[in-house]
Amino acid sequence: MMQMTINGVVQEFEVDDQTLLVEVLRDHFHLTGTHIGCDTSQCGCCTVLMNNEAVKSCTMLAAQATGSQIVTIEGLASDGLHPVQEAFSQEHGLQCGYCTPGMIMSTVHLLNRHPNPSDDQIKEGLAGNICRCTGYVNIIAAVKSAAKKIQEKTV
Ligand code: FES
Ligand code: FES
Structure with a gap:
């Protein structure tokens, strides 16, 4: 068992x-x-x-x-979408969406360790996740937006 x-x-x-x-x-x-x-x-x-x-x-x-x-x-979603989910949606951090659950879980983990990550920290934090569609620019924007949302929530 x-x-x-x-x-x-x-x-x-x-x-x-x-x-x-x-x-x-x-x-x-x-x-x-x-x-x-x-x-x-x-x-x-x-x-x-x-x-x-x-x-x-x-x-x-x-x-x-x-x-x-x-x-x-x-x-992740409890009272509405989690801020990382919201940010990926708003910043168009996805196209086909296949990679998105994994990207979002890795982003949550990244932001737990680095609440205000640099571009390099984002790239390193998401290095284990591959997206074949987006070119990553919007994903990085989504991570930054999520970081901001989480900080605003906790102030
Ligand atoms: S399905 Fe697990 S790393 Fe690709
Ligand atoms: S959005 Fe299609 S693989 Fe990432």
Whole structure:
């Protein structure tokens, strides 16, 4: 029996030892906002937070995540959209949207560490996430806008 807290809810379930965390999230709990975009651990579409760290859920066995706190894109919005979600929408930080859940989860992690990130910190923070559409300019603008929104909320 495995147990983890997913988006604030304690979940117990049985899967075999080879099951990936992304498979548990998508197939077992139908949290399909966590995408699979590659089979080489490179694209970052599958990024979730595990104990507040950004992890690629396609590279982690569910067994390695047992006992942890997992947050997926579905868990971010509580009272309306999360500021990072709002900023990506407003700044057109997406086109097809396939990379977006992973980008947003990595951005949340980045802004937890660097509330007012420089361009270099943003590039470094999102280095594990690939977008094939946007050219990244609007993504960087969205991260900056999100940082501002979060700061305004906390003042
Ligand atoms: S699906 Fe591409 S890194 Fe996980
Ligand atoms: S918006 Fe299409 S891959 Fe990023």
